[in-house]
Amino acid sequence: MTVTVPTLAARVRAGDPRAIARAISIIEDERPDAAALVREIFPQTGSAYLIGVTGPPGAGKSTVVDKLTAEVRREGESVGIVAVDPTSPFTGGAILGDRLRMQAHYEDAGVFIRSMATRGQLGGLARATSDAALVLDAAGKSLVVIETVGVGQDEVDIVRTADISIVVLVPGTGDDVQALKAGIMEIADVYVVNKADREGADRMVSSVESNLTLQQFGDGEWRPPIIKTEASAGRGIPELWQAIRAYRTHSASSRRRRLKARNQFRLRDLLTHRYLEFVEHTLLTPERFDALVDRIAAREVDPYSAADDLLSRSLKR
Amino acid sequence: MTVTVPTLAARVRAGDPRAIARAISIIEDERPDAAALVREIFPQTGSAYLIGVTGPPGAGKSTVVDKLTAEVRREGESVGIVAVDPTSPFTGGAILGDRLRMQAHYEDAGVFIRSMATRGQLGGLARATSDAALVLDAAGKSLVVIETVGVGQDEVDIVRTADISIVVLVPGTGDDVQALKAGIMEIADVYVVNKADREGADRMVSSVESNLTLQQFGDGEWRPPIIKTEASAGRGIPELWQAIRAYRTHSASSRRRRLKARNQFRLRDLLTHRYLEFVEHTLLTPERFDALVDRIAAREVDPYSAADDLLSRSLKR
Numbered sequence: 001m002t003v004t005v006p007t008l009a010a011r012v013r014a015g016d017p018r019a020i021a022r023a024i025s026i027i028e029d030e031r032p033d034a035a036a037l038v039r040e041i042f043p044q045t046g047s048a049y050l051i052g053v054t055g056p057p058g059a060g061k062s063t064v065v066d067k068l069t070a071e072v073r074r075e076g077e078s079v080g081i082v083a084v085d086p087t088s089p090f091t092g093g094a095i096l097g098d099r100l101r102m103q104a105h106y107e108d109a110g111v112f113i114r115s116m117a118t119r120g121q122l123g124g125l126a127r128a129t130s131d132a133a134l135v136l137d138a139a140g141k142s143l144v145v146i147e148t149v150g151v152g153q154d155e156v157d158i159v160r161t162a163d164i165s166i167v168v169l170v171p172g173t174g175d176d177v178q179a180l181k182a183g184i185m186e187i188a189d190v191y192v193v194n195k196a197d198r199e200g201a202d203r204m205v206s207s208v209e210s211n212l213t214l215q216q217f218g219d220g221e222w223r224p225p226i227i228k229t230e231a232s233a234g235r236g237i238p239e240l241w242q243a244i245r246a247y248r249t250h251s252a253s254s255r256r257r258r259l260k261a262r263n264q265f266r267l268r269d270l271l272t273h274r275y276l277e278f279v280e281h282t283l284l285t286p287e288r289f290d291a292l293v294d295r296i297a298a299r300e301v302d303p304y305s306a307a308d309d310l311l312s313r314s315l316k317r
Numbered sequence: 318m319t320v321t322v323p324t325l326a327a328r329v330r331a332g333d334p335r336a337i338a339r340a341i342s343i344i345e346d347e348r349p350d351a352a353a354l355v356r357e358i359f360p361q362t363g364s365a366y367l368i369g370v371t372g373p374p375g376a377g378k379s380t381v382v383d384k385l386t387a388e389v390r391r392e393g394e395s396v397g398i399v400a401v402d403p404t405s406p407f408t409g410g411a412i413l414g415d416r417l418r419m420q421a422h423y424e425d426a427g428v429f430i431r432s433m434a435t436r437g438q439l440g441g442l443a444r445a446t447s448d449a450a451l452v453l454d455a456a457g458k459s460l461v462v463i464e465t466v467g468v469g470q471d472e473v474d475i476v477r478t479a480d481i482s483i484v485v486l487v488p489g490t491g492d493d494v495q496a497l498k499a500g501i502m503e504i505a506d507v508y509v510v511n512k513a514d515r516e517g518a519d520r521m522v523s524s525v526e527s528n529l530t531l532q533q534f535g536d537g538e539w540r541p542p543i544i545k546t547e548a549s550a551g552r553g554i555p556e557l558w559q560a561i562r563a564y565r566t567h568s569a570s571s572r573r574r575r576l577k578a579r580n581q582f583r584l585r586d587l588l589t590h591r592y593l594e595f596v597e598h599t600l601l602t603p604e605r606f607d608a609l610v611d612r613i614a615a616r617e618v619d620p621y622s623a624a625d626d627l628l629s630r631s632l633k634r
Contacts, residue, residue, distance in 0.1 A: 035621045042619035263613040270624040272589035296580040302359035304352045307587040
């Protein structure tokens with residue numbers, strides 16, 4: 001008698017929450033079998049709609065995402081959430097946040113929430129986030145939300161390559177202009193001004209409005225709407241969901257462009273990661289790479305010449 | 318008669334502000350002569366003390382840096398400031414910010430301020446920022462401040478590899494925990510709680526304090542102080558400068574480690590940038606790289622297999 005043990009990839013595809021959790025851990029820990037796993041699930045991905053959510057710390061992104069999840073669950077969508085949460089290793093906040101957030105959807109098998117706290121060097125976080133989103137996609141979640149704090153290049157890239165980018169702002173810091181300067185304005189398909197009951201909410205909306213006025217929108221081009229929410233009370237969430245659906249319909253024909261940007265980002269990221277591994281572990285040893293860095297720090301060689309030398313020694317050309 | 322025309326690098330080393338500005342523009346625009354320029358100035362760098370300043374948008378980082386600059390100028394230090402300002406191309410905020418900020422130090426040849434708004438792909442911002450700091454270092458600025466908004470991986474790396482990392486926080490969003498979760502807490506050598514006259518300032522200080530309490534500091538290990546400032550009124554700025562000097566004295570023996578991290582980051586960044594250039598322009602053409610990305614987006618090939626193939630075709634091994 002032959003007993004068939006389903007592979008982890010097969011269990012992920014069947015939507016098994018424990019398999020999903022294990023698959024994401026394998027990715028997060030950068031274990032050697034992570035690549036094989038993504039290879040195996042990759043053909044079954046591409047049908048989830050990716051929602052990127054970003055904004056400054058304290059804007060209430062988690063609450064917006066949680067309430068949005070409750071809203072879309074009523075319509076039968078299944079939801080996977082990857083919260084990029086570059087938390088201090090000292091506070092362990094990511095894990096705590098996970099538990100707190102899971103409570104709201106604890107009984108609901110249609111929702112899977114995972115915080116990513118990876119702080120690997122060389123863009124490890126971006127890579128792990130994309131791969132975790134693939135796992136949720138392969139597991140059949142119809143919506144996958146990637147939620148990031150902050151405005152760094154990596155995180156902006158993650159959100160920008162989602163199917164829709166939502167920027168959550170909050171009034172009350174008194175520094176509207178600073179928020180507008182945060183480098184996340186040009187990526188928004190939908191703006192959310194959360195905590196809209198606070199003083200300054202209308203001023204924040206006006207700031208975003210005048211920012212939009214400076215941009216030229218062509219005929220039939222999407223003009224990002226500004227949705228006022230009080231997420232903790234659920235206010236504005238149905239309007240947000242409506243805006244997401246409107247954008248999805250509007251952008252159906254251009255979705256290919258986003259998919260492409262996403263995969264371009266992923267391929268470049270993998271290439272650079274593996275090239276550095278080759279240089280530091282095969283071409284040199286970690287010790288010899290280290291010694292070279294020491295020589296640069298001592299100004300015995302400049303970094304451009306050192307890079308040129310390593311390139312010419314490593315590349316077939 | 319021979320007329321000697323000083324090279325741009327020589328004029329940078331002489332501290333000529335127009336040469337500094339031009340050198341940074343060459344770097345920011347990623348012009349082909351940027352590498353040669355950095356090569357030429359590199360041996361004269363390494364004496365500036367690099368101060369990294371980060372924190373969430375709206376924390377008042379620019380004001381803190383400007384007032385700190387005024388403070389240290391009185392002691393004869395010369396100051397270069399690189400403000401990483403990933404501003405929307407629509408608002409042109411970086412350039413405006415530059416002009417507004419320059420006014421305060423307009424008559425002072427000992428201060429050079431430059432906002433970097435580069436948003437090149439592949440970590441172009443981090444690379445340009447490091448190189449701009451090198452220019453200011455070569456130009457003889459005794460302090461070089463790198464100021465970044467946001468908490469992304471790249472920006473954290475920039476600040477972490479400075480000689481001292483200052484994290485500026487602000488009370489009043491009512492989300493202290495969020496601020497603590499911003500991924501920038503573990504890199505701070507000095508905390509600033511700015512706008513300390515605001516409600517919630519003491520609560521913010523307590524939050525940071527309890528965060529520090531969770532960490533274990535060994536005998537003689539630096540425990541990051543928390544400085545309360547009202548930067549717009551100049552309050553707390555002398556105390557901040559004192560904390561910076563105390564850290565500098567304390568960490569003199571470990572400065573080598575920071576210098577090394579900085580140069581490791583730079584070498585890896587250059588290697589990855591150039592390797593991708595090779596793959597996309599020499600091994601393949603941009604069109605063929607593009608076609609490969611299309612095949613990944615169409616799920617005809619997975620990104621790991623595509624990366625493996627490109628690596629084996631490009632590397633001598």
